[in-house]
Amino acid sequence: MATIGDVARAAGVSRSTVSYVLSGKRVISAETKERIEAAIELLGFTPNAGARALATSRTNVLGLYLQFQEDEFAPAMLQYILPVSTTSRAEGYDLLMVTDPDLAGAIRRTTSSHMVDGVVLLDVTYHDARLEPLRQAQQPAVLIGYAQDSAGFDSFDLDFGEAARMAVDHLAERGHREIVLLTPPDHVATRGGSYVWRFRDAAIERAARHGIRLSAHPGASRHPEIAESLDRALDALPGATALIVHNDATVAALPRLLDERGIRVPQDLSVVGVFSQGFGQAFSLPYTAVESLPDRLGELAVAQLVRRIADPSSAGAPVVRLIEPGFFDRGSTRAV
Amino acid sequence: MATIGDVARAAGVSRSTVSYVLSGKRVISAETKERIEAAIELLGFTPNAGARALATSRTNVLGLYLQFQEDEFAPAMLQYILPVSTTSRAEGYDLLMVTDPDLAGAIRRTTSSHMVDGVVLLDVTYHDARLEPLRQAQQPAVLIGYAQDSAGFDSFDLDFGEAARMAVDHLAERGHREIVLLTPPDHVATRGGSYVWRFRDAAIERAARHGIRLSAHPGASRHPEIAESLDRALDALPGATALIVHNDATVAALPRLLDERGIRVPQDLSVVGVFSQGFGQAFSLPYTAVESLPDRLGELAVAQLVRRIADPSSAGAPVVRLIEPGFFDRGSTRAV
DNA sequence: CTGAAAGCGCTTACAG
DNA sequence: CTGAAAGCGCTTACAG
Numbered sequence: 109m110a111t112i113g114d115v116a117r118a119a120g121v122s123r124s125t126v127s128y129v130l131s132g133k134r135v136i137s138a139e140t141k142e143r144i145e146a147a148i149e150l151l152g153f154t155p156n157a158g159a160r161a162l163a164t165s166r167t168n169v170l171g172l173y174l175q176f177q178e179d180e181f182a183p184a185m186l187q188y189i190l191p192v193s194t195t196s197r198a199e200g201y202d203l204l205m206v207t208d209p210d211l212a213g214a215i216r217r218t219t220s221s222h223m224v225d226g227v228v229l230l231d232v233t234y235h236d237a238r239l240e241p242l243r244q245a246q247q248p249a250v251l252i253g254y255a256q257d258s259a260g261f262d263s264f265d266l267d268f269g270e271a272a273r274m275a276v277d278h279l280a281e282r283g284h285r286e287i288v289l290l291t292p293p294d295h296v297a298t299r300g301g302s303y304v305w306r307f308r309d310a311a312i313e314r315a316a317r318h319g320i321r322l323s324a325h326p327g328a329s330r331h332p333e334i335a336e337s338l339d340r341a342l343d344a345l346p347g348a349t350a351l352i353v354h355n356d357a358t359v360a361a362l363p364r365l366l367d368e369r370g371i372r373v374p375q376d377l378s379v380v381g382v383f384s385q386g387f388g389q390a391f392s393l394p395y396t397a398v399e400s401l402p403d404r405l406g407e408l409a410v411a412q413l414v415r416r417i418a419d420p421s422s423a424g425a426p427v428v429r430l431i432e433p434g435f436f437d438r439g440s441t442r443a444v
Numbered sequence: 445m446a447t448i449g450d451v452a453r454a455a456g457v458s459r460s461t462v463s464y465v466l467s468g469k470r471v472i473s474a475e476t477k478e479r480i481e482a483a484i485e486l487l488g489f490t491p492n493a494g495a496r497a498l499a500t501s502r503t504n505v506l507g508l509y510l511q512f513q514e515d516e517f518a519p520a521m522l523q524y525i526l527p528v529s530t531t532s533r534a535e536g537y538d539l540l541m542v543t544d545p546d547l548a549g550a551i552r553r554t555t556s557s558h559m560v561d562g563v564v565l566l567d568v569t570y571h572d573a574r575l576e577p578l579r580q581a582q583q584p585a586v587l588i589g590y591a592q593d594s595a596g597f598d599s600f601d602l603d604f605g606e607a608a609r610m611a612v613d614h615l616a617e618r619g620h621r622e623i624v625l626l627t628p629p630d631h632v633a634t635r636g637g638s639y640v641w642r643f644r645d646a647a648i649e650r651a652a653r654h655g656i657r658l659s660a661h662p663g664a665s666r667h668p669e670i671a672e673s674l675d676r677a678l679d680a681l682p683g684a685t686a687l688i689v690h691n692d693a694t695v696a697a698l699p700r701l702l703d704e705r706g707i708r709v710p711q712d713l714s715v716v717g718v719f720s721q722g723f724g725q726a727f728s729l730p731y732t733a734v735e736s737l738p739d740r741l742g743e744l745a746v747a748q749l750v751r752r753i754a755d756p757s758s759a760g761a762p763v764v765r766l767i768e769p770g771f772f773d774r775g776s777t778r779a780v
Numbered sequence: 781c782t783g784a785a786a787g788c789g790c791t792t793a794c795a796g
Numbered sequence: 797c798t799g800a801a802a803g804c805g806c807t808t809a810c811a812g
Contacts, residue, residue, distance in 0.1 A: 109556070109582070111789055122799045127791055137797060154556035158497030159789035162804045167494065169540070169559075176526060183519035183726050190512060193543040202554065204505070205541040207529040218538065220445070220490035223505075246445070331728045361728050364699045390519050391727075392667045392697050447805055458783045463807055473781060495805035498788045 110151035118147035130155065161222070170196050170413065171204045171224035173211050173238060174231055177299075181329055181356040187386050188230055188252065191406030199414045201225070212241045219245035226413045228252065232263070233300030248416035250409045254302045260426055262416065264409045267430035268303045271398045272310035274435060275352045275380045278396070280318040282443040284350040284378060287315060288341050289324040292355050297326075307354050307382070321345070327355035334358050338365055349444045350378040353395075359383055360391045378441035385436060396441050399434030446487035454483035466491065497558070506532050506749065507540045507560035509547050509574060510567060513635075517665055517692040523722050524566055524588065527742030535750045537561070548577045555581035562749045564588065568599070569636030584752035586745045590638045596762055598752065600745045603766035604639045607734045608646035610771060611688045611716045614732070616654040618779040620686040620714060623651060624677050625660040628691050633662075643690050643718070657681070663691035670694050674701055685780045686714040689731075695719055696727045714777035721772060732777050735770030 116123045121140060128134035129144045136144070147153075161167045172192055176182060189205070196203045204224055208214035215238055218224055225247055229238055232253025242249045243260065251263040279287055289311055291297075297304040308324050315322035325341035328334045334357055342348065353359040359381045366373060373379050373394070381388075381397040388397060408429070416423045452459045457476060464470035465480045472480070483489075497503045508528055512518060525541070532539045540560055544550035551574055554560055561583055565574055568589025578585045579596065587599040615623055625647055627633075633640035644660050651658035661677035664670045670693055678684065689695040695717045702709060709715050709730070717724075717733040724733060744765070752759045 109558070112791095113789080123790080124792075124800080125798060128798090131791080133792085135797075140798080152556070154553065156498070156789050157557040157559045158494045158503065159804090160791080161494030162492070162498050162806080163789080163791040165804080172541075181726065182522055182526075182722070186518055186522045186525075189522075189541075190518075190543065193541060197542075197544050197550075202559065203541050205508075205525075205529060205539050206533075207526065208533050214533075217490065220488070221493040222445070223493045223538065330725075334728075360726075364703065364728070367700065367703045386518070389666075390517065390696075392670075392700070448807095449805075459806080460784080460808075461782060464782090467807080469808085471781075476782080492805050495788090496807080498790080499805080499807040501788080 109156075110153040112153070112155065114151055115144065115147045115153050118151060119144045165222065167223060167225055168201050169204050169224050170201045170226050170228060170410070171206060171215070171218050172228045172230065173206045173215055175209075175211055176207060181360070183360075183390065184356045184383075184387060185231075187384055187402040188406055191403040192228055192230075192252075192410055195407045195410040199410060201410075201414065212237050215245070216241040219247050226250070226417045228409060228413060232265075234302045235300050248413060248420060250413040250416075252405050252409050254306070254430075255300075256302075258426070258428060262409070262412045262426050263428045264405050264412070265430055266303070266400050266405065267432055268306040269310035270430070271382055271400075271433040272307045272352075272354075273314045274398050274433060275382070276311055276314040276318065276320065276322070278380060278435075279350045279352070279378060279441060280315075280320060282378065282441055284320065284444055286321045286345055286348045287323070287350045287352060288345050288348045289322055289352045290327040290338065290341050290355050290358055291324055292327065293329050294326045296329075304354075311352065323348070327353070327358040329355075329357040331361070334361055335365055338362075348377075350380070350441065352380050352382075354382040356383065356387070359393060359395065360387075363392075363394065373440050374442040378444075380441060382433075385434075388436070388438075394438055394440060396438045397436050399436055401431060401434055404431060445492075446489040448489070448491065450487055451480065451483045451489050454487060455480045501558065503559060503561055504537050505540050505560050506537045506562050506564060506746070507542060507551070507554050508564045508566065509542045509551055511545075511547055512543060517696070519696075519726065520692045520723060521567075523720055523738040524742055527739040528564055528566075528588075528746055531743045531746040535746060537746075537750065548573050551581070552577040555583050562586070562753045564745060564749060568594075568601075570638045571636050584749060584756060586749040586752075588741050588745050590642070590766075591636075592638075594762070594764060598745070598748045598762050599764045600741050600748070601766055602639070602736050602741065603768055604642040605646035606766070607718055607736075607769040608643045608688075608690075609650045610734050610769060611718070612647055612650040612654065612656070612658070614716060614771075615686045615688070615714060615777060616651075616656060618714065618777055620656065620780055622657045622681055622684045623659070623686045623688060624681050624684045625658055625688045626663040626674065626677050626691050626694055627660055628663065629665050630662045632665075640690075647688065659684070663689070663694040665691075665693040667697070670697055671701055674698075684713075686716070686777065688716050688718075690718045692719065692723070695729060695731065696723075699728075699730065709776050710778040714780075716777060718769075721770075724772070724774075730774055730776060732774045733772050735772055737767060737770055740767060 227249035232251045254265045323345040328337045381395040384400045563585035568587045590601045659681040664673045717731040720736045
């Protein structure tokens with residue numbers, strides 16, 4: 109492998125001059141610059157990343173840390189990973205993806221060894237064990253999700269309260285008076301998936317304000333529990349004319365479950381889901397949905413992180429931003 | 445951040461001694477070792493990754509390069525990413541995940557700058573443009589998938605020929621004489637997804653040997669084309685008693701598509717799919733399947749790559765290994 | 781059993 | 797407009 113010294117020798121200049129051509133931090137005469145660029149081309153020179161990192165204390169790598177819960181609906185995860193990766197690259201960063209079972213340890217290891225310039229945390233929980241090592245770290249971090257104590261970190265998440273209100277309002281406008289809500293499984297709430305109660309509580313409150321009867325039930329993430337929880341929920345409110353599903357695994361299986369029960373949408377039951385456009389497409393879901401916008405969250409988060417890395421001081425106080433959901437009417441609700 | 449010099453000073457030894465305690469490449473007296481370890485603990489010292497990489501020419505990072513095709517069924521991808529990540533970590537490597545649209549360029553950039561010690565290529569095509577920069581690279585690479593000219597690279601893939609024979613044999617044993625095969629879309633074959641024709645050709649050949657009539661049709665990856673292609677395939681062979689589906693997007697939507705058409709499985713139609721256990725679970729697929737084993741492929745590939753990195757010379761000639769599919773009988777086929 | 785020193789390949793103040 | 801030199805934080809032959 110050619111080094112900067114080889115290039116310098118070939119071009120008849122000093123190593124510093126080559127370095128300045130590379131960085132553009134100095135004006136170099138056109139002629140010299142040309143000679144150097146020719147030498148770079150000829151030798152196929154690429155600066156050594158480790159050496160550069162050592163000299164600059166910057167790696168141009170971001171760390172993405174995520175855990176795959178046994179009980180989680182995996183297909184939903186990729187929608188968050190991709191935009192983070194794409195945006196990182198667009199901003200000039202590569203991405204270290206870490207799925208170590210001991211994520212807190214992995215964060216400690218990779219930040220303190222300066223493998224990464226910044227940290228992206230996915231699927232953040234209310235009391236997230238990963239925040240502690242992050243506070244010790246010198247690198248800035250951004251959270252996708254919502255933690256109780258996010259002090260010091262930029263956070264981005266969907267406004268699940270608003271999502272719930274949008275779903276309830278949509279049904280209220282169509283005259284529905286009894287609604288069943290299927291939430292994520294209880295264990296998701298237990299481990300601190302705040303979107304569970306943020307959505308549920310807002311839905312309950314909004315329904316009450318409309319004078320609507322809303323019955324909330326935890327769904328499941330596996331078969332056959334998914335079907336059982338759906339039955340339980342529907343049985344609990346026999347007069348329900350609408351169903352709000354805030355549960356990936358359930359909504360993915362819903363078309364078949366309803367078919368099997370002979371329930372037609374929207375004739376027998378209006379349905380509103382909570383999922384992204386991509387998710388709806390992958391599973392060919394025919395339901396009107398409040399959209400979760402993972403692309404936008406990933407983009408915003410990475411852009412903010414990069415801003416902090418570039419200028420830690422002037423980037424201002426940490427931002428906690430809840431973004432407004434989208435809405436995609438697929439005609440699965442009717443007026444009653 | 446504490447450096448190795450800080451630790452050395454605190455422990456009253458030289459930097460080299462600290463380094464040797466870290467690497468274990470020298471016997472250090474118990475007493476000295478203890479003092480050093482205490483200092484490391486006290487100062488919270490972690491070796492700087494860049495400095496270490498510069499000194500050793502090793503980063504302990506593997507690169508995973510994947511492209512998300514517009515027309516691809518994304519949910520299937522994650523099953524390959526996860527085992528690669530998990531196995532890498534278990535082998536002591538972190539993982540750089542690269543999704544640059546210009547993957548060949550990204551490979552060139554990350555290998556020649558020595559950001560990675562080895563390369564994992566996912567979703568390899570028959571004439572894969574990523575192989576060229578890989579040949580220039582100093583780092584070893586492993587392919588998951590099948591390329592025409594994989595000379596010089598270790599490759600792992602499912603034995604799709606065997607997968608096809610297993611599916612056909614299974615149906616043959618049950619007396620089926622007319623079978624429809626739904627393949628991946630044509631454009632997948634066009635861009636070199638060799639599994640398309642490896643499966644199809646083997647299925648056709650095997651069916652012929654059994655004296656079975658097999659009619660192969662390209663499926664689609666999007667709605668509503670998926671439904672149309674299914675109809676076309678079934679119409680083409682009205683007497684068919686069985687359907688083999690080698691198409692992720694189609695098989696994921698199949699329960700509903702068949703329901704809508706009033707086709708009961710297995711009473712009206714026997715169905716055999718080609719998908720992994722995890723995929724079947726995520727989409728609650730009730731079909732007997734030839735299993736694609738992404739976990740095993742990821743593990744084997746990374747393990748082999750690590751072996752090559754550790755000992756480039758003695759690892760022997762490149763291996764091209766087609767692994768035998770699994771089989772999961774979910775009772776979706778019957779005797780006719 | 782341990783240390784002094786060279787070297788990995790860059791960047792960047794300092795100097796001219 | 798360009799160069800000589802120090803320094804980033806490690807590892808490892810060389811020496812004792």
